[in-house]
Amino acid sequence: MRAPENEPAEPVAAVEPDLAGEIEFLTVRAAASGTRLARARLRPLGLNVRSYSVLALAGSGDGWSQRAIAAYLDLDPSQVVSLVDELEAKGLLTREVDAADRRARRVRATPAGTDLLVHARQAAAEAEDEALAALAPEERAVLLRLLRRIVFAED
Amino acid sequence: MRAPENEPAEPVAAVEPDLAGEIEFLTVRAAASGTRLARARLRPLGLNVRSYSVLALAGSGDGWSQRAIAAYLDLDPSQVVSLVDELEAKGLLTREVDAADRRARRVRATPAGTDLLVHARQAAAEAEDEALAALAPEERAVLLRLLRRIVFAED
């Protein structure tokens, strides 16, 4: 090899122009702007995106454990602790020791939490609608299916 | 209205079971896991997801301004400052005053930065391939198109 310290006439060529071809980049960007929209609409309800997610789980099924919430939302268990603390302090959910496994706590929405959740779901739906304004309903359905397969590796 | 402090036999019903039907939720989750994969593969190269993004822009086009980088990556301009600082300190890019507008700095990848970028792109591509393992190539193309329309509101 010659002149290793300097490549004068190298084509360089490649190095494509931008990141718009990378799904990862677009996903991060879409997530960020969607989160911003959702946050703006949830704030008047006293919720942020994360506490909304936790409340939504608390309002579904029959008593999620905090561990399960952490796994489902892809959060560290310690984050769930403070989120549940916050929502519990507001009276939106309860944290009860699981009779079958006294290490675990079962988290359930209170009536007040369920009521708020109705409005929060509406707010989230509006934010989603705004974020996806460029897509027709069928396209949104396609996107949903694809994302679900990525996240849950199923269909 | 009667007994406003207690709704005994309310159906509650609705309150759907989970968040898997919300595109916003899935997008955030897909972005998080994709970022984790990318971070793991970029770390050996001394880059994180953000510095990779900045370097990728510096290696494309002809001198992005920091302002343009911030807009394109959806970052605060102050974040771009430290990212460019870091990459400049490593000799991966240069920051030159724009002759046409001396307020602006034009950011360009150095030869070392361009070399590293080749490997970084490969790493990012591998991470993306792993993140999207559940999807066939045509499905990835569909996803790419949909995301691009959301993010750039164009097609």
Place this chain on the structure above:
DNA sequence: CTCAATCATTGAGATATACAACGATTCGAG
């Protein structure tokens, strides 16, 4: 009964995001 594993919790450190203020510079109105 003992030991490893699990759950919730606490705390700390790293990273990310958002916002306000500033000097230097550009640009348009008059």
Place this chain on the structure above:
DNA sequence: CTCGAATCGTTGTATATCTCAATGATTGAG
């Protein structure tokens, strides 16, 4: 040409988020 508003990069700060390690209580396997 001059003045003032707007823009660019920068610094600093406040807040949120992520990640990791350690701990007590409890479970379950052997």
